[in-house]
Amino acid sequence: RLQERLNELLTGTSLTPERFEAEVAIFADRSSIDEEIVRLESHIYQFRSILKETGPIGRKLDFLIQEMNREVNTIGSKVNDLQITKAVVELKSEIERIREQVQNLE
Template sequence: KKILRGKINLNLVYEGTVSTGGRVMIDRGCAKSYYNELRALGKSLGLKDDVTLKDVMLLPGVASYEPAAEHLSEIWPKIKVALDKALAMLVVNRNKEGKAIYLDLKKRSQKISKLLAVVKSRAHLNIGEYKKKFTDRVKDMTGGRQIDMGRLEMEVAIYAKNSDISEEITRLENHLDHFNQTISGSGEVGKKIDFIAQELHREVNTIGSKASDFKIAKSVIDMKGEIEKIREQAKNLE
């Protein structure tokens, strides 16, 4: 109920006074192994002191105490109080960390929006740059010979269409809106944010593959860096 994502491993060790009804357990195999090894060690070192029962009993794992079941039921309320207190502190710390992560994610979203604005403002230049490079390349290949400009314009238009990034920009804007709504919401958002980040990366990657404008290409690199940091932060959220 307190932790929606991830898991907690709890190792509880009971140490208390001996109570009526409990029992002492001796691991004879462990004790014998200790005894034999200690005797062998003493012999190899030339020591004459013999190993006593007390020596063996004090070694870890030889003796243990199991309290009576009714005694465990008596101490459980105290254990529960301690667990509830620990969980409450955990929730407080997670909420504090969550607020810090929210501010970080919001800052990265704003940075991506600014970078996207640069891409959007230069999208038409990307097509123009593509047309110019394609036309110059064709002229170089023909060696100055007469070219059917009508056919060339048609081919350029076809290839320029493939370099159009307006659809990717629109989808990227929609994903950013969804991202901002998600981080401002409640409930389990970690996996949702990771999924949205994947979608953001997909659109940015496509823009990068189509970009021929230097500033667009640089913005793409910077956006990828921000998205990767978002995915890392998503792992710390429920």
């Protein structure tokens, strides 16, 4: 069914099958959120590690929160899935709550 729909959309274009495959691969790569998820997991791990440190940690945590927010924003801009979009909104809300708490730390 997908192939039929694609054929309809491509009728009258000069796009070769090879070029089409290349464009689909580029699109798939650009819409992949795997890297952002890996980085977000890394930031969360670092955040937890910093919480165990002694001494001033507020600035470090604030920086990591900025990075987490950046990754979540990138995920939100890449996806076209309603469930993931809802999760992005929830994550942004939670990150903001964490930011408010971190600003009370030194």
